[in-house]
Amino acid sequence: DAKTTQPPSMDCAEGRAANLPCNHSTxxxxxxxxxxxxxxxxxxxxxxxxxxxxxxNEMASLIITEDRKSxxxxxxxxxxxxxxxxxxxxxGFTGTASKLTFGTGTRLxxxx
Amino acid sequence: SAVIxxxxxxxxxxxxxxxTIQCQVDSQVTMMFWYRQQPGQSLTLIATANxxxxxxxxSGFVIxxxxxxxxxxxxxxxxxxxxSPEDSSIYLCSVETGPEAFFGQGTRLTVV
Numbered sequence: 001d002a003k004t005t006q007p008p009s010m011d012c013a014e015g016r017a018a019n020l021p022c023n024h025s026t027x028x029x030x031x032x033x034x035x036x037x038x039x040x041x042x043x044x045x046x047x048x049x050x051x052x053x054x055x056x057n058e059m060a061s062l063i064i065t066e067d068r069k070s071x072x073x074x075x076x077x078x079x080x081x082x083x084x085x086x087x088x089x090x091x092g093f094t095g096t097a098s099k100l101t102f103g104t105g106t107r108l109x110x111x112x
Numbered sequence: 113s114a115v116i117x118x119x120x121x122x123x124x125x126x127x128x129x130x131x132t133i134q135c136q137v138d139s140q141v142t143m144m145f146w147y148r149q150q151p152g153q154s155l156t157l158i159a160t161a162n163x164x165x166x167x168x169x170x171s172g173f174v175i176x177x178x179x180x181x182x183x184x185x186x187x188x189x190x191x192x193x194x195x196s197p198e199d200s201s202i203y204l205c206s207v208e209t210g211p212e213a214f215f216g217q218g219t220r221l222t223v224v
Contacts, residue, residue: 036213041218049211100206103154
């Protein structure tokens with residue numbers, strides 16, 4: 001699985017959009033970009049994933065650059081409950097379950 | 113989706129003893145994954161457990177230290193053997209259904 005690079009920490013004001021970047025320059029054609037988050041003392045939670053098109057769900061939007069070497073997770077209206085460590089993970093999806101390789105993630109602090 | 117129940121949620125153990133962590137899933141899954149999260153660190157995969165076969169361990173983890181059982185498609189146990197303070201961590205089990213991974217709430221282990 002390709003390696004990812006994320007900033008160690010970010011701050012965001014409540015109600016504003018949080019834009020979390022991720023670099024994955026060695027991603028291969030069949031690998032997906034996944035985002036998970038871990039709120040303090042809980043198990044990681046799936047947020048969203050994508051291959052090459054931008055994706056949106058009830059939690060967030062995922063913007064993947066055309067060359068697929070980087071992506072941005074967008075939380076459109078961050079709340080205090082969004083304070084967590086966000087992990088960007090690149091992984092192939094073959095239909096068979098496989099492990100997740102977690103990097104160090106970005107610690108997002110949402111403030112009043 | 114999948115709901116995972118992990119027991120115990122936390123424990124304080126004496127060095128030299130062993131602790132068995134249980135993981136119950138509300139649906140049948142082929143693979144179950146066991147992760148460790150040391151204090152202030154990211155998640156690291158310990159092993160992958162398939163029903164009916166021996167678990168596959170990641171580099172740095174061995175069966176004698178972390179024996180795993182997988183008696184059926186909804187249940188697994190991880191034992192942390194001959195514990196030392198360095199084993200103090202959060203241990204999490206995980207399953208994958210479709211593209212999404214689900215995690216238990218973790219077992220917070222403190223070895224004294």
